[in-house]
Amino acid sequence: xxxxxxxTNSLNQVEAKLQxxxxxxxxxxxxxxxxxxxxxxxxxxxxxxxNMAMAPNSNFSYAIPxxxxxxxxxxxxxxxxxxxxxxxxxxxxxxFTVTQKEIGQLANKYNQPQKNYFWWFVAGGILIVLxxxxxxxxxxxxxxxxDEDD
Numbered sequence: 001x002x003x004x005x006x007x008t009n010s011l012n013q014v015e016a017k018l019q020x021x022x023x024x025x026x027x028x029x030x031x032x033x034x035x036x037x038x039x040x041x042x043x044x045x046x047x048x049x050x051n052m053a054m055a056p057n058s059n060f061s062y063a064i065p066x067x068x069x070x071x072x073x074x075x076x077x078x079x080x081x082x083x084x085x086x087x088x089x090x091x092x093x094x095x096f097t098v099t100q101k102e103i104g105q106l107a108n109k110y111n112q113p114q115k116n117y118f119w120w121f122v123a124g125g126i127l128i129v130l131x132x133x134x135x136x137x138x139x140x141x142x143x144x145x146x147d148e149d150d
Contacts, residue, residue: 001016001019001094002017003016003017003094004096005096005098005102005106006061006063007106008063012065012066012071013064013066014035014064014071014096015061015063015064016061016062016064016094017060017062018031018059018060018062018082019059020055020056020057020058021057023056024056024086025054025055026053026054026085026088027053027084027086028050028084029050029051029052029053029054029082029083029084030048030049030051030052030083030084031047031048031049031050031052031062031080031082032046032048032080033045033062033064033078033081034046034047034079035064035076035078035079036076036077036079037075037076037077038074038075038076038095044069044071044076045065045066045071046064047064049062054084071098071103072098073099073100073103075096075098076095076096077094077095077096078094078095079091079092080092080093080094
């Protein structure tokens with residue numbers, strides 16, 4: 001099991017890797033999490049999800065979104081309780097560190113400028129209009145010449 005910071009769809013999150021070592025499917029999986037500053041009881045982040053399932057002998061990253069909370073650099077404690085149908089129950093506590101570098105990288109990912117194709121579309125539109133104007137001009141010129149010849 002590991003805990004780290006990450007980002008999905010430009011949303012910052014704490015990711016806890018969960019594992020099902022059992023050969024059977026876990027049904028009605030319910031996960032409750034809370035994140036506190038190490039040595040402090042004040043909850044910084046919390047999350048709860050239920051009605052999940054987990055395949056046999058598998059693992060996945062369980063996301064705890066930051067939401068509007070901005071984590072500062074420091075050491076945090078993740079407390080996770082998971083229960084599933086069939087009497088499965090896990091409780092674990094794990095410390096993890098958020099560095100200033102990680103915060104900067106997540107901010108840079110989030111603030112990446114989106115590619116703007118507006119001016120390419122404008123230039124393409126102008127080019128199409130010019131080509132249509134030239135074609136119409138040539139067709140009209142050719143028609144006038146044919147009318148004069150007749």
